[in-house]
Amino acid sequence: MSQQPRSVTVLGLGPMGQAMVRAFLEAGVEVTVWNRSAEKADAMAELGAKRAATVAEALEANEVAVLSLTHYAAMYDVLGQAAEHLAGKVIANLSSDSPEQTRRGAAWVRAHGAEFLSGGVMSAGDNIAHPASYIFYSGPREVFDAHAEVLRPLSPQEYLGVDDGLAQVFYQALLTIFHPWMLAFDQAMALIANSGNEIDRFLPFALRSNEAFPYFMSDFAAAAKAGGWGDRAQLAMMDAGAQHVVDASVEAGVDASLSRAAQALWRKAIAASESAGAPVPVYAVMRGA
């Protein structure tokens, strides 16, 4: 039997914080909650969480506090209300932000006498119980090891290393893929719908194309390690291909700004290749080479 404390505090009750509270409660972990907008804490109390009246009370309730806030700026607003209650506590900030903001936040928390872990919640939306969901963690290994058990109900864990910013480097890199994918899928469905077609007829083809992405990822990763994908002929082909997507979208009355942004990058690489007299792949352009 584990001797780990079976109780935590959750600060921040947006859709993600609420999903975390539910996961803890379902796993039999006692949860104390606090949220800036009190009504969200009331809703969690109805599920069985204890409601703290202040941040200080929430911090005092447990050794470990999980933060699920919009960004790190909110952490200062929240913990700043009770900074004198941080000493001896463990703050696991699972909010999204840049790696550098995370490192600064970690230093601020430690300066107030608490341990710190950062996390990037790589979940299927706020469905942390989805089989594809997991959480990146970074920070001191011994702090992660000491508290991994109580955090386990949230999602499978991927500890990356001691650098506080590391979880956010990996998390933001994956969101870099996800954001344009979301928008591209909207554009594709808009093209289908505006052309008088059924989205349900299109979906199986989109899913089928998705099966090729692991192949492309492995291929592009190998190419990146060798400098990046795309000789001059391939860059010209992508420029022309992007124009066809722009034309198809415009013909159907669909916003093509995403495709224009893609085309602008291929054109940048073509221009860089021309001035270098050798292929400059988009990967190299993006790295600022």
Ligand SMILES: NC(=O)c1ccc[n+]([C@@H]2O[C@H](COP(=O)([O-])OP(=O)(O)OC[C@H]3O[C@@H](n4cnc5c(N)ncnc54)[C@H](OP(=O)(O)O)[C@@H]3O)[C@@H](O)[C@H]2O)c1
């Ligand atoms: N939702 C998802 O699908 C998802 C998936 C993966 C990762 N994440 C990340 O997880 C974190 C939380 O997500 P979420 O969807 O729950 O975010 P959210 O809707 O932005 O809610 C975040 C929480 O932050 C609080 N907050 C924001 N600014 C504050 C301030 N200045 N002072 C005090 N409290 C403040 C909000 O309080 P109020 O209720 O008072 O506004 C709310 O409790 C974010 O960093 C997000 O990027 C979310």
